[in-house]
Amino acid sequence: MIRFHGTTLRLIFLLCLLGLCGMARAAPPDFLVDAAWLEARLKQPKLVILEVRYFPHRYDTVGHLPGAVQVQRFKDLGDNDSAVLMRLPSRAAFQATLRRWGVDNDSTLVLYDDSRSVLASRLYFLLVYFGYDMARVKILDGGTIEWSAFNELSKERVSPKPGKVTLQPGKREMLAEWTDVHDRVVARRDPKVVLLDARPREMYSGKIIRHSVQGGHIPGARNVVSLDATDAQSQKWLGMAEVAALYKDVPKDATIITYCHDGFRSTLAWLQLRALGYRDVRFFNGGWSQWDHSLTLPVVQGDAPFDADFSL
Missing domain, CATH: 3.40.250.10 (Rhodanese-like domain)
Incomplete structure (x- = not known):
């Protein structure tokens, strides 16, 4: 069993504290x-x-x-x-x-x-x-x-x-079209693809219908509200440690596709992910507006990525 003297323990604690403070004060993106x-x-x-x-x-x-x-x-x-x-x-x-x-x-x-x-x-x-x-x-x-x-x-x-x-x-590799989303997320459930819905939670779940014909989200989409990584009063970005915490469940080795209603919240999510070091982040060109207005593509209501129809 390894024993530490009090001075050594205090030093280890101080180094850990400094490390945590450094994370909290991580430099903002240079842009x-x-x-x-x-x-x-x-x-x-x-x-x-x-x-x-x-x-x-x-x-x-x-x-x-x-x-x-x-x-x-x-x-x-x-x-x-x-x-x-x-x-x-x-x-x-x-x-x-x-x-x-x-x-x-x-x-x-x-x-x-x-x-x-x-x-x-x-x-x-x-x-x-x-x-x-x-x-x-x-x-x-x-x-x-x-x-x-x-x-x-x-x-x-x-x-x-x-x-x-x-x-x-244009760099087409930065985009995803509705056909890509339907194929890789809805039809094949590609484990290497994560679809992120950047809208407010109530719009994702369908409790509130705004700027849409239908309420809900694309089957398989996870909800990460990009505005939650900013401060409502100062309108500034939160610290990068807090931004990282928002996306902690999103794997860095996946292809990430972001979407929202009209391509503003989703580009903020794209920018936040890129600032965190995510390499393969794509923007759904057309987003919820295109998916929703088709009136034939599947839509999920509720707080979970999939509903009963997609649980099998």
Whole structure:
């Protein structure tokens, strides 16, 4: 039997405590920045600030960060010609939108919203998908709340000089279509695939029907509410140890497919998982809107991934 002296035990306890504190204070992802970081760079000539508000009219009525260009989350970040709202836009369409915002290949982009990074994450995902240099892209953690604490908003509408950015073809390996979900999750129950529903619990279970024809979720989907990894008051990300705890039951060696109603909460989940080191994370293009509106694909009610029909 190994015996430890009191001094040794205290040292071991101290080292363990320091280790736990280190986990709690784990550095945030390098794409998250604060208001001080942005304020120090406001005069940089290659800086482009992009605002994605939940209520877009507040760009004018409430105000925006100085120099920020307005992004309309539905019109600018989805395929306007698709029968299903918020499938991904084409490369040509999104490239034209970025150029309208004044984006060049060497621009530094700062994205922000007023919705706990949910909207900014969709824009971030699109930039990754179309091959923009992500070392040049940041998200203002806390959005308008973070900036307004010590800085004023502007009501001067910004009309940037058109940019010349050139995007790459979309990285199809980042996406899953409804056929992939039905095949691998519903029909074959592939143990190497985890389907994550990022919506609120009441929508997942079907207790509340909102933005949908039906209530419930895709058979086999687990519910992890991506907004639970953010703080409702400050609108900032929680510490990475807390984010990791939210996804503790999701294996890192699986293919993860995220979805929500219209592709905002699910891109936040995608971003959180990527920040945690998950390697194979995919976005369900069309999400619940596409699955729900088909009216023929199977739907599960309740809190469990499968119901009685799928228990055999």
